[in-house]
Amino acid sequence: MMVAAGRRAMMMEETRAKLIRAARKAFAAKGYATASMDELTAEAGLTRGALYHNFGDKKGLLQAVIDQIDAEMVERARAARDQADDPWLAFLAECVAYIEMALEPEIQRIxxxxxxxxxxDPSQWPGQNACLRTTTQTIRTLIDAGRVRPVDAEAAARLVNGAALNAALWIAASDDPRAVLGRAVEAFRCLAGGLLRPGDEPTIPERDGGGYRQADPGGKVGH
Amino acid sequence: MMVAAGRRAMMMEETRAKLIRAARKAFAAKGYATASMDELTAEAGLTRGALYHNFGDKKGLLQAVIDQIDAEMVERARAARDQADDPWLAFLAECVAYIEMALEPEIQRIxxxxxxxxxxDPSQWPGQNACLRTTTQTIRTLIDAGRVRPVDAEAAARLVNGAALNAALWIAASDDPRAVLGRAVEAFRCLAGGLLRPGDEPTIPERDGGGYRQADPGGKVGH
DNA sequence: CAATTGGCATACGTGGCGTATGTCATGAGG
DNA sequence: CCTCATGACATACGCCACGTATGCCAATTG
Structure with a gap:
């Protein structure tokens, strides 16, 4: 009997997943305000009844979508960070990964x-924006290791995140996203260097031409 | 006859001003989506007819409001910048002024x-966001003067603006805005220092306790 | 003085959100 | 085996707000 009870829960999760999937597409394509809940649920093979039953209201659905995207972003940022061995370069890789992710229309719009x-404000979201917290932790670790100045880790994380976020918005709205991405990343490396303790600058290789390691060569920037 | 024609134009500008004034209050208080055009226009002593005649649609009104606020911000930032004599400190003063302005609910929300x-994206707005352009120009001047590294001025301005913006959001959402403001400004000074050419750091006085010059002592942060 | 133009008000249609109500399947209890 | 309660979801309704079409009045033009 209890084994059968899992059936309903599984179905429940399935409908939630279907709604979130449809919502991600609709919100990304038409924006939150313009997206219709009727069309949303119809595409998922359901009605608004299921939506209000599972998420309360439209904002609840948006919250669920954001939580899912946020979790995916943290995972991708961690993957980028783990590819560098030097802690400071790992931090930069994480930030660049955020900039690149923010180029995807889905992430940007939603x-x-x-x-x-x-x-x-994202810092007040129930999903407590894992993105921000991991960045804060990364900075704190760098401070403890003596690599960056003893600044407020949370404040620095907010600033860095904001800079990356705005860079992404700028890049995506430009005519030539790829070129602008290079300019933004170069400026970002320069700016972030302000966090380093004096004497540690050599860890930033001064590359000419604004070149940087490309994490996602076949990216979906233009679309 | 032509002298009388100015009458209508003046009335026109008056109604536009009244609508924009009411819109600023309504948008700031209830947010763009929730603000009702009927209530808006009623508070201005008009109806939706005047609104659609002057601004086309709801977005047009928002655009007009934003243009006005943007212009005011540029002026305030310039005032803050002019109080410092050193170019780099003037740049920092301008940025801090933006952070402090972004604490006002009206600016933040709208x-x-x-x-x-x-x-x-703000960089695509018809009002061509004067804020961003003045910051870009300030940075360009600093580069020409040899004070900051030869980075892309526009990219740096976008990053700096984004950092300031996000800092403000964080501050305003916190429990103790005043205290958080201090932390944010300290971290911001540190981060912005990354733009300086090596050897110019002494221009940043290393103040302990995170103190900084307060531009608006009686500010309206808490309200 | 007649006619036209323009600024603004009024009236209407449409669409979308939120809620109340209904329906069917599943599991509990006698 | 039968009945009832619960929960997941669909259906139906009311409300509100935007955008547009139409009407009115003053000012200007000839």
Whole structure:
């Protein structure tokens, strides 16, 4: 009997997943305000009844979508960070990964534009934005290791995240995203260097031409 | 006859001003999406007819409001910049001024949250966001003067603006805005120092306790 | 003085959100 | 085996807000 009870729960999760999937597409394509819940649920093979039953209201659905995207981003940032062995370069790789991720229309539209406008400041979200917390932790580790100046880790993380976020918005809106991405990353490396303790600059290889390691060669920037 | 023609134009500008004034209050208080055009216009002593006649649609009104706020911010930033004599300190003063301005609910809600969500990336706005352009020019001047590294001025301005913006969001959402403001400004000074050419760091006085010059002592942060 | 133009108000249609109500399947209890 | 309660979801309704079409009045033109 209890084994059968799992059936309903599984179905429940399945419908939630279907709604979130449809919502991600609709929110990314038309924006939160313009996206219709009727079309949303219809594409998922359901009605608004299922939506209000599972998520409460439209904002609840957006929150669920954001939580899912946020979790995926943390994982991707961790992967980028783990490919570098030097802690400072790992931090830079993590930041660049965020910039590149923010180029995807889905992340940009939902997480960076509509998210804050509808749900308020990201640091207050129930999903407690894992992105920000991992960045804070990364910086704290660098401070403890003596690599960066003893600044407020949370403040630095907010600033760095904001810079990366705005860079991504700028890049995506430009005519030539690839070229602008290079310019932004170069400036970002320079700016982030301000966190380093004096005497540690050599860890940033001064590359000419603004070249940088490309993490996602076949990226979906243009679309 | 032509002298009388100015009458209508003046009335026109008056109604536009009244609508923009009411819109600023309504958008700041309830947010763009929730603000009702009927209530808006009623408070201005008009109806939606005047609104659609003057601004086309709701987004047009938001655009007009944003242009006005943007212009005011540029002026305030310039005032803050002119109080410092050293170019680098003037740049920092300008940035800190932006952070402090972004603490005001009106600017935060309208310009930082709803603006990008409704109208898209600020760099594409018709009002061509004077804020960003003046910051870009300030950085360019610093580069020409040999004070900062030869980075892409526009890219740096975008990053710096993004950092300041996000800092403000964080501060305003916190429990103790005043204290968090201090932490943010300290971290910001540190980060911005990354733009300086090596050897110029002494221009940043290393103040302990995170103190910084307060530009607006009686500010309206808490409200 | 007649006619036209323009600024603004009024009236209407449409669409979308939220809620209340209904329906069917599943599991519990006698 | 039968009945009832619960929960997942669909259906139906009301409300609100935007955008547009239409109407009115003053000012200007000839």
């Amino acid at each position: 997480l960076l534009l509509d998210g804050p406008a509808v749900l308020g | 310009l930082l949250l709803d603006g990008p969500a409704v109208l898209g």
